[in-house]
Amino acid sequence: MKKLTASDMEYIEGLYREMYTLLFSYAKRVLQKEALAEEAVQETFVTACQRLDSIKSSPNPQGWIMNTLKYITRRIQEARNLHSRYLFLDESALNIPDPTAHYKDPALLYDGLVSQEDYYLLSRTGIDGCSTLELAKELGISLAACRKRIQRARERFRAQYGREYKKKEKARLGVTKKTQSRIYD
Amino acid sequence: MQSENRDALKERFAHLDLAQLEELLRQDWLADSNNLTAEQTLAILEVIEEKKSSGLNEDREAEVAAAWQSFKHHYLPLVEADETLYGATIRKTKSTKRCFIPPRLSWAAAIIVVFILSTSVFAYQVYGYNIFENIAQWTAEIFRLKAPVEPNDNLNENLGEDLFPDASDPRLQPVYATMKELEIPTTLAPTWIPERFDGHPIVETSTTPFKGVISAFIHESETLMLSFDYLTKADTIYEKDDSLVTSLRINGVTYYFMSNNAQNRVVWSVDQFECSINGTVTYEELEQIVLSIYERR
Numbered sequence: 303m304k305k306l307t308a309s310d311m312e313y314i315e316g317l318y319r320e321m322y323t324l325l326f327s328y329a330k331r332v333l334q335k336e337a338l339a340e341e342a343v344q345e346t347f348v349t350a351c352q353r354l355d356s357i358k359s360s361p362n363p364q365g366w367i368m369n370t371l372k373y374i375t376r377r378i379q380e381a382r383n384l385h386s387r388y389l390f391l392d393e394s395a396l397n398i399p400d401p402t403a404h405y406k407d408p409a410l411l412y413d414g415l416v417s418q419e420d421y422y423l424l425s426r427t428g429i430d431g432c433s434t435l436e437l438a439k440e441l442g443i444s445l446a447a448c449r450k451r452i453q454r455a456r457e458r459f460r461a462q463y464g465r466e467y468k469k470k471e472k473a474r475l476g477v478t479k480k481t482q483s484r485i486y487d
Numbered sequence: 488m489q490s491e492n493r494d495a496l497k498e499r500f501a502h503l504d505l506a507q508l509e510e511l512l513r514q515d516w517l518a519d520s521n522n523l524t525a526e527q528t529l530a531i532l533e534v535i536e537e538k539k540s541s542g543l544n545e546d547r548e549a550e551v552a553a554a555w556q557s558f559k560h561h562y563l564p565l566v567e568a569d570e571t572l573y574g575a576t577i578r579k580t581k582s583t584k585r586c587f588i589p590p591r592l593s594w595a596a597a598i599i600v601v602f603i604l605s606t607s608v609f610a611y612q613v614y615g616y617n618i619f620e621n622i623a624q625w626t627a628e629i630f631r632l633k634a635p636v637e638p639n640d641n642l643n644e645n646l647g648e649d650l651f652p653d654a655s656d657p658r659l660q661p662v663y664a665t666m667k668e669l670e671i672p673t674t675l676a677p678t679w680i681p682e683r684f685d686g687h688p689i690v691e692t693s694t695t696p697f698k699g700v701i702s703a704f705i706h707e708s709e710t711l712m713l714s715f716d717y718l719t720k721a722d723t724i725y726e727k728d729d730s731l732v733t734s735l736r737i738n739g740v741t742y743y744f745m746s747n748n749a750q751n752r753v754v755w756s757v758d759q760f761e762c763s764i765n766g767t768v769t770y771e772e773l774e775q776i777v778l779s780i781y782e783r784r
Contacts, residue, residue, distance in 0.1 A: 306566065315555065322551045324532040331509065332516045340554060344562045345573060351566040365525035372528070375516070377573040434572050435561055445561045449572050 310354055317363060318347055325371050332375050337433035342378055344435075346371045385428025385456065420455035427452060496530035499689065501537075507686075507705050508535050514710045514767070517749040519726060522703075522712070630725045630732060630745050632756050658684065662702045662713060665690045669700055671715050675762055679779035680704065681772050684711050704766075711766035718759045725754060725763065735774060742777050744770055753777055 306314075322343060329339035349370050350357050360366040426432040426440075438448035500508060508531050515522040523531070565571060651663075651673050658680065663673045669692060684704035691701050699716030716723070727745040735742045742755045752765035753773045764776055 318555055318558065319551055322554055323547055324529060324536065326554070327536065328512065328528065328532055331512055340557075341572065343554070344558050345571060347558060348562050348565050348571055351563070352569065352571070362525070364529060368525035368529050372516070372525075374573060376519070381573055435557075438561075444564070445572070446564060446568060446570065449565075449570070 306351060306354070310351075313358070314347060314351055314354075317350070317367060321364060321367055325367070328368075329371060329375050333378060333431075335431040335433070337436050338378055338431055341433040341435060342371060342375050345374050345378075349374070382428050382431060385424040417458075419451075420458055423452050423455040424459060493526055493530050493533070496527055497534050499691075500527075500531050500534045503534075503689070503705075505535060505538055506707070508538075510705055510708060510710070511703075513708065514705075514750075518747060522710070630727050630743065630754065631723060632743075632754060632761060656680070658686075658688070658704070661688055661690050662700065665692055665700045665702070666715060668692070669698060671700060671717070671760060675715055675757060675760055675780070676713065677764070677776045677779040678782050680711060680713075680776055681768060683709065688713075709767040711768060712764065714763040714765075716761050718756065718761050723761055725752060727752070733770075735777065737777065737781060744773060 325343045325346065326339055329342040330336060333339050333342060346367060350367060357363050357366050423437065426437055427434075432440075434448050434452065435445055437452070438445045441448060441451075443451070500511075503511075511523065511531055512528065515528065651667050656678060659676065659678070662676060666673050666676060683706045685706065686704065688702040688704045693699055693701070699714065701712060701714045704711040704713075725745070725747075727747045730746045733744045735744065740755055740757055742753050744751065744753050746752070747765075749767060750765050751768055751770055751773055752763060753776075754761070754763045755777075756762065764773060768776070
């Protein structure tokens, strides 16, 4: 990607300062967590920087930003849902008395297949609603490194529980309405 | 940089109270951001901020400055590495409530496509006795009605008073009045909506690319939207989830019912008009709303 020039940064900063309060208030409403809301706005401007040509050529840059934020808030919520679903694929089988509680030894719950760190990363993001930046600060690592660790934890979990997860997902989505056609003529 | 359009939108939304505005935002998000455009969303947010008018400007400026510093320090490296936190590959056009596809097929070709689709892997079905009345196509994600005839631009000359009966339900009066202004027969509109939608609706008209009326009733956490448009040569596409589409046929008109996550919708077309009702209502309520269209006759 091409490096941002000083004038690019000035343009982005102008939009950022103009729109931050509104964007943050929107994200906070839908995501219910301040840290996640802030991250949604930051991610929106990361995307804006990466697609600078698109936003500059847009007749309505503010609308472009707003639509991007809406999309990103959905992505964040989907990621949270995914992480919490991974952790509680089958709470009845695992006999978890309180799904929201943290467990000192999650390996016991998941037959030794899940490391303490993976469990920690997925539960902090999925259940506690931690932003990546919050987690990075907790772990004392960079944002990019934290993002990679979460991604790897997710992939490992998916690989280990993939089959069971797919089965559960199918059952979850399988509840569909039956086709019906009635006539009032 | 605020558009002129935003001011007009703000003026309209300013009539709603905070709870209603918050609810509009919430419903929009639940419906995959399909209810409100970006401009409408920004207008609502601005109205909310003005109504609340809490916090000192200096505090806000400090918050924004701190967030900008955090952006530069923590997030800008992602830009340079061409990465995103949530793998956001932004779809070029996030579809709004409706999107328009230029007609590329002639009517005859469209019929052929229907038969091809019916044998393909697409979840495609057609109900109704007269396939030439309209053609409905859908997949797991979208639904569309294809207009089988050229819109009749001269229909207005044939419109008579009998197409504009008054509404007995005061809640529907603003909808009927606006439809009448645009010469859309009010006989297309229901005479009943669930009791809980007891406030006055927000009624909006559009002239391009669709000429039509859209009205929204809001009650606490629920919304109901009625939309009546003139058909154009373009198709209207509605987003849906992977639930099956069901149909109901009344007096030769086929009503298609579908869901889109938290909301249900019914779509139908009559003559040169395409109509849609959606919201946080059950299929049973939608059916009752549809049946009420015929209760005046």
